[in-house]
């Protein structure tokens with residue numbers, strides 16, 4: 231199920247990197263960069279196992295949100311492998327940061343904050359911190375990687391390049407950071423979008439396998455990641471006017487800074503012209519199966535939930551989660567994600583960040 235496994239059959243240039251890491255002043259932070267399927271996770275697994283064998287305390291930060299080894303997807307995770315391991319899937323997470331999507335698109339802030347906060351945690355306990363990243367390395371990915379490097383300040387950057395595709399990212403750090411440019415193993419295998427989705431499906435399914443349904447009072451939590459509860463309720467006049475005008479049944483409506491945010495169900499099929507700068511709306515059904523992050527008092531994610539139903543009138547939500555009662559007590563905040571997924575692992579799509 232996990233793509234990357236521990237192998238010692240790696241190109242020769244890995245030995246030089248390994249020696250440098252053995253010798254480097256500790257703690258040392260390493261960030262692994264590379265495009266999709268360049269062997270980033272395989273390299274991270276190799277380095278971690280070899281360095282564990284040398285007796286170092288290792289931290290892994292898995293920020294490859296679309297293809298994570300450490301469960302669950304849509305978060306960034308920190309783990310401390312204690313003994314040799316075959317794949318990231320065996321590492322039990324110590325802490326997560328919630329991103330809420332399976333791509334960094336629209337979530338650069340979360341990606342950077344998450345990696346930074348988890349690296350700070352890792353530095354308290356490990357000699358060597360290995361940061362695995364997503365394969366998004368061109369377009370805005372260059373900026374994302376730059377900001378990650380600027381913020382996390384890795385001591386060593388490892389660049390897995392086929393040609394020179396990482397140079398735009400590396401250039402500003404040439405003089406400040408030790409960079410190892412490594413070749414991509416001849417053995418790497420490509421995975422199609424469909425295969426990646428299938429791999430993720432198995433992971434979601436495994437994560438939510440023993441879930442239970444809870445009905446929670448949303449008033450007892452800080453609600454974040456959404457505007458749905460910002461501003462104030464629309465009044466009855468506004469509600470009936472909008473319902474009549476657009477043939478909607480309004481389930482929930484807020485007025486936020488002069489702008490309306492409406493959760494609705496269509497009551498008839500008519501063409502509608504809506505100025506989204508004034509009125510933003512979302513179908514009620516889009517809120518079902520939405521991924522939620524369960525956040526503790528320190529802002530870390532203790533686990534995930536799936537929103538099954540929300541009753542806005544009495545602020546009750548039905549949430550499916552594998553978390554046990556003890557962990558549930560630690561939750562102070564519920565954060566809305568933008569991926570819709572079912573407990574059988576089927577992804578129902580991504581919502582736009584501004585949709586709710």
Ligand SMILES: Nc1ncnc2c1ncn2[C@@H]1O[C@H](COP(=O)(O)OP(=O)(O)OP(=O)(O)O)[C@@H](O)[C@H]1O
Nearest residue numbers: 234266267268269270271272297365415417418419
């Ligand atoms: N040195 C190697 N020997 C054998 N197989 C390898 C090696 N390096 C990578 N692979 C294989 O190539 C595939 C892609 O590798 P890996 O998952 O490590 O890439 P990645 O860059 O982390 O991918 P992603 O884009 O999903 O982050 C995997 O199936 C992996 O087992």
